[in-house]
Amino acid sequence: GSVLVLNSGSSSLKYQLVNPVGGEAIAKGTIERIGESSGIVTHKFAGNTTRREQPVADHGAALEVALGLFEEIGPRLSEAGIYAVGHRVVQGGELFSGPVIVDDEALEKMESLVPLAPLHNPANIQGIRVARQLLGDVPHVAVFDTAFFQDLPPEAYTYAIDRDVADRYAVRRYGAHGTSHQYVAGKIARVLGRRVQDLNSIVLHLGNGASVSAVKGGVPIETSMGLTPLEGLVMGTRSGDVDPAVVFHLARNAGMSIDEIDDLLNKRSGLKGLAGENDMRELHRMVDEGDPDANLAFSVYVHRIKKYIGAYAALLGRVDVIAFTAGIGENDALTRTAVIDGLEPFGIAIDEDRNEARSDDPRIISPEWTKTLVMVVPTMEELAIARQCVEAVETART
Amino acid sequence: GSVLVLNSGSSSLKYQLVNPVGGEAIAKGTIERIGESSGIVTHKFAGNTTRREQPVADHGAALEVALGLFEEIGPRLSEAGIYAVGHRVVQGGELFSGPVIVDDEALEKMESLVPLAPLHNPANIQGIRVARQLLGDVPHVAVFDTAFFQDLPPEAYTYAIDRDVADRYAVRRYGAHGTSHQYVAGKIARVLGRRVQDLNSIVLHLGNGASVSAVKGGVPIETSMGLTPLEGLVMGTRSGDVDPAVVFHLARNAGMSIDEIDDLLNKRSGLKGLAGENDMRELHRMVDEGDPDANLAFSVYVHRIKKYIGAYAALLGRVDVIAFTAGIGENDALTRTAVIDGLEPFGIAIDEDRNEARSDDPRIISPEWTKTLVMVVPTMEELAIARQCVEAVETART
Ligand SMILES: Nc1ncnc2c1ncn2[C@@H]1O[C@H](COP(=O)(O)OP(=O)(O)O)[C@@H](O)[C@H]1O
Numbered sequence A, B: 001g002s003v004l005v006l007n008s009g010s011s012s013l014k015y016q017l018v019n020p021v022g023g024e025a026i027a028k029g030t031i032e033r034i035g036e037s038s039g040i041v042t043h044k045f046a047g048n049t050t051r052r053e054q055p056v057a058d059h060g061a062a063l064e065v066a067l068g069l070f071e072e073i074g075p076r077l078s079e080a081g082i083y084a085v086g087h088r089v090v091q092g093g094e095l096f097s098g099p100v101i102v103d104d105e106a107l108e109k110m111e112s113l114v115p116l117a118p119l120h121n122p123a124n125i126q127g128i129r130v131a132r133q134l135l136g137d138v139p140h141v142a143v144f145d146t147a148f149f150q151d152l153p154p155e156a157y158t159y160a161i162d163r164d165v166a167d168r169y170a171v172r173r174y175g176a177h178g179t180s181h182q183y184v185a186g187k188i189a190r191v192l193g194r195r196v197q198d199l200n201s202i203v204l205h206l207g208n209g210a211s212v213s214a215v216k217g218g219v220p221i222e223t224s225m226g227l228t229p230l231e232g233l234v235m236g237t238r239s240g241d242v243d244p245a246v247v248f249h250l251a252r253n254a255g256m257s258i259d260e261i262d263d264l265l266n267k268r269s270g271l272k273g274l275a276g277e278n279d280m281r282e283l284h285r286m287v288d289e290g291d292p293d294a295n296l297a298f299s300v301y302v303h304r305i306k307k308y309i310g311a312y313a314a315l316l317g318r319v320d321v322i323a324f325t326a327g328i329g330e331n332d333a334l335t336r337t338a339v340i341d342g343l344e345p346f347g348i349a350i351d352e353d354r355n356e357a358r359s360d361d362p363r364i365i366s367p368e369w370t371k372t373l374v375m376v377v378p379t380m381e382e383l384a385i386a387r388q389c390v391e392a393v394e395t396a397r398t
């Protein structure tokens, strides 16, 4: 059977029907602008893309639209045979260190974590609720973005704040993008024919959201996202690291409310805040045209990544692999060059021919002479979620 | 002549009479608990320490007490010959990239920077005002903690937030402890008989406040303190880096006000927040007694420093020197060992005999075989301020 993977955002639903054995996406689609006057629906199957504009009232309606497209355009879900539905959930707190089969108790636990992820978890939970109603006869599995990082050591997940306050309000580093970091770390080992236990890797997930992890022998020892996905690298619209006193300063001097500053740092910062543009391809075009803001944005972006590479190298002691993944990491040779530039003294370099060769496969882009391999490893979060679903269901059955 | 260096905190005044040529402190003292029912006064001169408890109403009264002690215990200021008074000021914003002779215009500029340093600048300004009244016939010079870091490159001082907001409210990285970082970077070169232009150093200023800088050929290229001295390393009572969303989370879920969260992160966090104790000597005692909180606090402290060393090494490309300074950096062999531990693969190590040998002189504590030197370089902020005063006064005269 196949697994239907759902990713419910606040105003979008992404779905993918995955063959967890072969690994291919059988069909996939997105429904955007849920709740707005006109929604955008895209469905891809058998090489064809269907695109429609139609109002989509809520997540329930969105899922109905998706199920309708499977019937209308294909593949028929009854024929494809759905083995399980997998749900991506951003925040699993300390309650979930792996995938879980959704029942009322699990949903209650997820509800209890909403204060930790007010921007994300409510939509994730909403997506699970409607999917259980419409697809009631298969197991639903929640896969948490934070689960992989529940293995972080205390010195990495502990913030240096008052312990009572931290305990009472569950303030610690949870990380995010865990499914991607875990998948890429495992994939590196398979590609190299090595055991994951023997490899130290730095994984750079550079998409609209961006994060970096240090994985030592398969176990994460540090990651850049924190209590929320705001901390760390410069992202499309998120600031990443700033002095926390920036919040106090703006509250006092700009008269901004907490919600306004939250909105500023999450949605109007990052590349977009610096250059007015959060799409990396567009940013490069602006740099080419001599736009100084775009130029600064790119150098701030790269500077931050370099710092994290160095920081995590110091923690790992020995770095076997630096892996680039996600939209920018997989596709943007310019970013990869700029990030690695200057690291030659540490035995880290890029071979420009390898870097520029286009491919969808995992590949090495460093020259022969370096000890640290630089790689591009396409992430497959949906496949990873699908496989975790199968594992969870099989474990539950035995 | 000598220079009287003043450091006015919110409830304290520290003073030191310095010979800017020889470099020695002729006399020094502190007046603590200004404004409280009983103040604590300490004056050191010619090997003797005078200690008194007496109410000290305000900074004006504090300076009068200090001047009285010079007359009573010595040395008489009229005989010592004061050439200038140097004032340490925390925040110079973008207005001051070096020392300035204080006049009404300079004071006005400093006033305009109070929103950037509401915890520090008002007391600094207050100290300057009373000193100008009581010591009106010598030049007063303000030396800014941020001045050295005005040379940071844009990719280091720019936060990835909305540029309009950043410009309007002067939000950027200013750094702090600049006088110390600059002094230590210069001292390293003199001790090694090298030119500062030829050296890349990482300077770890580890006191109650703590910060780290990367100095490339004498020019700072990155530092850990940010808009305010809250960002960066774990400190005695400050958190250093946290996800800025921690502020949103506590405001929403703990019902804390901005002022309360500011107080939490600046005064009830860091080592004190984690272990209830901000004095490193005491923390070691607690670790020895098996206190798990103290143990965690120390590992979080060390972990953060390691990350910064790696980050700054990646920026520098080649690291000639890692220098420890300030209370912990100069005195605590245990911290130095823990920080350097695990960096051997990068050619960074400590020789334990050298590390444990006690001395007040700048010294190398790495073994012979490493390319990167690890050093202990006592900071002398007062001397550095005194010398900058002399330079400013002499420049103004020519
Ligand atoms: N060919 C490409 N060259 C450069 N950047 C690209 C390319 N393709 C996609 N990107 C960038 O990838 C980013 C989106 O990454 P993605 O992983 O899809 O984001 P997310 O899943 O976090 O929404 C955008 O900044 C986009 O510009």
Ligand SMILES: Nc1ncnc2c1ncn2[C@@H]1O[C@H](COP(=O)(O)OP(=O)(O)O)[C@@H](O)[C@H]1O
Pocket (backbone or CB within 6 Å): B206, B207, B208, B209, B236, B278, B279, B280, B281, B282, B326, B327, B328, B331, B332
């Ligand atoms: N001999 C020592 N061993 C370990 N730590 C020390 C020693 N002497 C001072 N310290 C530590 O130095 C810190 C104060 O550093 P200092 O530079 O004086 O701080 P400030 O930032 O207030 O100037 C305290 O944590 C103190 O415990």
